Amino acid sequence: MNESPAPAKMKHELGLLDGTMLVAGSMIGSGIFIVSADIIRRVGSSGWLISTWVITGFMTLTVALSYGELSAMFPKAGGQYIYLKEAYNKFVAFLYGWSFFAVIQTGTIAAVGVAFSKFMAYLYQPVSETNILFSINYWGDKVLNISAAQLVSIALIFLLTFINTKGVKSGKLIQTTFTLTKLLSLFGLIVFGFWAFKSEVWNANWSNAWNIHSLNADGSFGSNLTIDMALGAIAIAMVGTIFSSDAWNNVTFIAGEMKNPKKDVALSLFFGTLIVTVIYVSANVMYTAVLPLHDIATAERDRVAVAASQVIFGGIGTMIIALMIMISTFGCNNGLILAGARVYYSMAKDGLFFKRTGTLNKAGVPEFGLWIQAIVASILCLSGEYGNLLDMISFVAVMFYVLTIIGIFILRKKRPEIERPYKAFAYPVLPAIYVIMGLAFCLLLIIYKPEYTWPGLIVVLIGIPLYFISQRNVKNEEETPATI
Template sequence: MPGLDRKLTLYGLTMIAVGSCIGSGIFVTPYEVAAAVPHQGIILLVWILGGLIALTGALTFAELGGMFPTAGGVYVFLREAYGPFAGFLYGWTILLVINTGALAALGIALAEYLSFFYAFSASAKIGIAIGVIAGLTLFNLVGVSASQWLSNVFTGLKLLAIAGLIGLGFWFYDAQQVTFDPFTTHNLPDNILSASLLALVGVLWSFGGWHHASYLAGEAVEPQRTVPRAMVLGALIVTLTYVLVNIGYMLLLPVEAIAQTTRVAGDAAAVVLPAGGQIMTVAIAISIFGTIGIYTMSAPRIYFAMARDKVFFPQLAKVHPRFHTPAAAMLVQAAWAVLLLLFWGTFSDLITYVTFMDIAFMALAGGSIFYFRRKQPERDRVYRCWGYPLVPGIFVFISTAFVLNTLYQRPVQALAGLFMLGLGMAAFRFFRHK
């Protein structure tokens, strides 16, 4: 029976961690952050907070990834700590909510940016999104080496484009046109804490993805070492990139302008370059395209691991005899992402629906480190979480606060996610009985 190939290097896994985060978020969600907290300093603090959450999570998951270097990542952490039921619910939610919802949102974002060149209808945008998701799924079926090449190329291109945008901000900053003063006391929101937690929806959506490296541990070279390093390096690179690019935005545009545009990168570049909008639109489309490529490849390893554990459809455990990829799992994911596209259809609803459930499970998985330290103290740990127990404690606390705030502020999308979770409970009983 064919198995998965171990061909992913540290560089390849790091590019996957970075590319999974940097998709559409940093180009689309800054307007939501600026609308929630219209203050330069608070905006930067919210993005830094998002980076700290990602970094504390990466440090926590680095220890877990070194302990369980097999395909499935977070699913395996939850299964080993809390039992097969918790692991199944995560995989179920990844398939029906988190990863497929992210694919649908990314597909819509890509179509929106392409509409900069041509006024596509709403149905045409959905058609574009479906075509891209299907096409990249088929490309990733060819093998993990092809997937690694795609990730390396497109992540490199998006980092170059962002570096160019940051350079424009610092080089062409004009204090007479835009005032950059993050320490001013003007425009502070009445309830800074609540507004900041609401702004974190877009921020955490933008940071989501660094843990995708753990899904691919079954195909990594020396996974005990490469997976933890890739997640930490990915979180650090993305945090630095996001803080700098937000400064770049604010050096070219006032906060009021950022809060009113869903094309902040294009508008910022257009301030100093006649064709800046078109250039950034192409760069962003490339960025989103690359992230869709990673998402269509990474999460199916979870469904593959679930099926191998006999808690999901057994067909999803099959590996393609020629390409050595979990082909059935990848095709099922693509099909459900298409259904979500047809059902939700709006970017804002999709990212709230996705981020709420994603962070809830991230908090639960992060908490598993305390269980393993207490129950398995003698287990070999290639990497030990720096700052334990404070670092994982911060990650779990802030993530939990975010989940509770989202349930209060955006109940419709949050309850939709919880409904899918309830269906997962019934599905688990069905598969266990079978």
């Protein structure tokens, strides 16, 4: 009698360096090259530009250090989904997993893919977003334009998805190589930027560094903002910095493939977020050393790094940044694609996602989950709605981060017997500080930028009926007698 082959298992092939590169590589996409323009338009001063990045960096480091306790307690594939399930219940975990699939991960993959195409157009203009290949009429007079940039981004997503179906070793090779390359490139840009230091620009930018005011349409700065308006402006400005610093938790999703997850996931979170925070803050200080605030705020298409590079390197600067962003977004999307499918895999194991997503291919990876993630991200690329989705990602992501950190307090009471090889740094002070800062950020967005919040809440709420539908299907399967 022939025995059936043993089911495929995830392979423990990722070490500390791989985990750190996944954290850093998933965080650094195109945001650091772009979002500072919008921040300056909101806050209007160098001091608050840097403070916005420092506050976000502090929040990211704090939440990452706190996540170390959870990752050591539950070293399984799925990361944040598992933590929410253990601290609360399947319902809360599903709402996160659904939001992750519908908006957070797939929307980010789409946006990063299109960013790759946009900067590729500097080297090869036919792939530009302005090159409309064809249009589709729908709902009467509405037109959906399909550009070359969108098709290139979809090709990139499918290429990286295919590579990651061949095993985690293939994905980690791309991730480590491209992340090291972009870290060295960013470090080089910062060093050359300070080498091109312009004292007159620096002095002008930092003469009134802490006056917070908005930028008028003519390029002049408005009057100082009141305290409540200033807080709102900072919160809105942080939408960009938080999005640029997000995806740091991707390493928790692949804990089941780490060689020593109880130790290395926590260390990867710390080293990865620290490296990126230092680079982000340094890059923005460098911007203020070579570009007047007005030039940062009015950079063409918000491409601050391109403007800075032109000052530093001259005419070839645009090409240098284009190459850097292509490398950055390529590696970033690889990390997002590699890690995301592990969440759907864990959901499927709990009967909360497509059943087939809970199976592994011969290479030990959730291939079906990788492909449905690619399809949804590609649809978002074609829809052109990825930009609107990104406005609400920061709100939804922080909301679930806050719930997860509160989960540490819950689990200390609820499950004190579980081994904790690593405990949240400075507990309970730092986790409590993050919860307060996260809630303040979400509240300020609700007050001052509700359009950034209610679409995200709608996506989360859509998950409620979907959860009960999934539970009904599970119950029906359990009640159906097995056939021989």
